[in-house]
Amino acid sequence: xxxxxxxxxxxxxxxxxxxxxxxxxxxxxxxxxxxxxxxxxxxxxxxxxxxxxxxxxxxxxxxxxxxxxxxxxxxxxxxxxxxxxxxxxxxxxxxxxxxxxxxxxxxxxxxxxxxxxxxxxxxxxxxxxxxxxxxxxxxxxxxxxxxxxxxxxxxxxxxxxxxxxxxxxxxxxxxxxxxxxxxxxxxxxxxxxxxxxxxxxxxxxxxxxxxxxxxxxxxxxx
Amino acid sequence: xxxxxxxxxxxxxxxxxxxxxxxxxxxxxxxxxxxxxxxxxxxxxxxxxxxxxxxxxxxxxxxxxxxxxxxxxxxxxxxxxxxxxxxxxxxxxxxxxxxxxxxxxxxxxxxxxxxxxxxxxxxxxxxxxxxxxxxxxxxxxxxxxxxxxxxxxxxxxxxxxxxxxxxxxxxxxxxxxxxxxxxxxxxxxxxxxxxxxxxxxxxxxxxxxxxxxxxxxxxxxxxxxxxxxxxxxxxxxxxxxxxxxxxxxxxxxxxxxxxxxxxxxxxxxxxxxxxxxxxxxxxxxxxxxxxxxxxxxxxxxxxxxxxxxxxxxxxxxxxxxxxxxxxxxxxxxx
Numbered sequence: 258x259x260x261x262x263x264x265x266x267x268x269x270x271x272x273x274x275x276x277x278x279x280x281x282x283x284x285x286x287x288x289x290x291x292x293x294x295x296x297x298x299x300x301x302x303x304x305x306x307x308x309x310x311x312x313x314x315x316x317x318x319x320x321x322x323x324x325x326x327x328x329x330x331x332x333x334x335x336x337x338x339x340x341x342x343x344x345x346x347x348x349x350x351x352x353x354x355x356x357x358x359x360x361x362x363x364x365x366x367x368x369x370x371x372x373x374x375x376x377x378x379x380x381x382x383x384x385x386x387x388x389x390x391x392x393x394x395x396x397x398x399x400x401x402x403x404x405x406x407x408x409x410x411x412x413x414x415x416x417x418x419x420x421x422x423x424x425x426x427x428x429x430x431x432x433x434x435x436x437x438x439x440x441x442x443x444x445x446x447x448x449x450x451x452x453x454x455x456x457x458x459x460x461x462x463x464x465x466x467x468x469x470x471x472x473x474x475x476x477x478x479x
Numbered sequence: 480x481x482x483x484x485x486x487x488x489x490x491x492x493x494x495x496x497x498x499x500x501x502x503x504x505x506x507x508x509x510x511x512x513x514x515x516x517x518x519x520x521x522x523x524x525x526x527x528x529x530x531x532x533x534x535x536x537x538x539x540x541x542x543x544x545x546x547x548x549x550x551x552x553x554x555x556x557x558x559x560x561x562x563x564x565x566x567x568x569x570x571x572x573x574x575x576x577x578x579x580x581x582x583x584x585x586x587x588x589x590x591x592x593x594x595x596x597x598x599x600x601x602x603x604x605x606x607x608x609x610x611x612x613x614x615x616x617x618x619x620x621x622x623x624x625x626x627x628x629x630x631x632x633x634x635x636x637x638x639x640x641x642x643x644x645x646x647x648x649x650x651x652x653x654x655x656x657x658x659x660x661x662x663x664x665x666x667x668x669x670x671x672x673x674x675x676x677x678x679x680x681x682x683x684x685x686x687x688x689x690x691x692x693x694x695x696x697x698x699x700x701x702x703x704x705x706x707x708x709x710x711x712x713x714x715x716x717x718x719x720x721x722x723x724x725x726x727x728x729x730x731x732x733x734x735x736x737x738x739x740x741x742x743x744x745x746x747x748x749x750x751x752x753x754x755x756x757x758x759x760x761x762x763x764x765x766x767x768x769x770x771x772x773x774x775x776x777x778x779x780x781x782x783x784x785x786x787x788x789x790x791x792x793x794x795x796x797x798x799x800x801x802x803x804x805x806x807x808x809x810x811x812x813x
Contacts, residue, residue, distance in 0.1 A: 308806035338738030
């Protein structure tokens, strides 16, 4: 069953000198329980699609539909709080919060009480293979792999149905990268999440259930 | 001051009262006595009157201030000689020639009680300096205590013919003026002539007025600058808060990507800037109170103005931040 879909989505923006059509009439339906890889060269429109799927932006034409509701007609802040989570190459953790506090943030944003949020955050951190030792460490005190796991734990904390990942292994070594991909795969196959990974790494793309290729703003199944 | 001024006759009790009033920091006095240079001469009637009239008066002073031009004083003495009771004097340059005297010589002066029923007393004064005077005969100046001693020897009431006071606190000028009126002094405008029947006082507050006029013009200038200062505050507030927020752009983007609403993001950053600004303002007020012991209403209004404009600047900066492309910030590759 489709949980998230692109319906004739186009996205145009104006730069200083020209108008750029980053996405052209893209249509696709994403389902729960599957891992999708969107591959393509730099500037092909991958990240723009991710931004539209995350509700951080609205398409110029067409619709992004989540569970039957276009993102343009919903509270997109609530959508990002509860239904979708984004994982980035640069981890993007709050530098002045500890690992545990970083994971607690989306829970507190949802209104979960501090004590409950703390317990839930601890559980999430342990679920991505980290121990209690990292709870009180600040991001700068963690390795790249550990930071990305904390970022995944934070993404999972609010129990989203859709997980978007932008080059999640881009800053990691092969072993750590493989671990992260395995975590994402298990989220799709065991937790029934819809995982969409934007990458230019074909090794990662090969592990996805579906590979989508983007070229000059157009999307097609590989 | 010159040697021929008639001056006033201020009783010793009055001077003492003013000195003990608490308003006065320092008093500068002159006290004159009539007489003749040299030993007593047995003269009477008109001859005596003419002799005294044509002789220099002996003026005691407790400060060098009365001289329009600084006198020349011989080595071993200085301006402090007037504060002592030493038997020394300053004479006019003309008098040296007139009496055939030189610096360092002794000059005998015979003071008289009055011009008719004369009692007299002599004092020998060492000439330790000269001064310039256009008058003939020019007065002989000596320490105030020397003349006071002559008054006492002649059994005369000790009268002061000029008194200047430096106040402890110029802010108490009006209270001092009231005290003088209570002591039956009359206010005499400078340059309007003398009052022979009553004691008069002249308040020479020209320096004070000049100073206050200068301060007032500075205050006026500062007041005129207030709008500029406020605008500067607004600009500084905007720039500081904008830069503080700008360096936290990634945090802002993370918050937005995690679903923090624009309103909540605004409130978080605004309250943070507000706390910083208020702490800074409180510290400024504390330091002002600690150093100046006082903060004026105008200064307080300036602080409030700064806080308001800082927060307005911060608001604009945060609103501007709300328009950034979150994805662009978060997907910037390392």
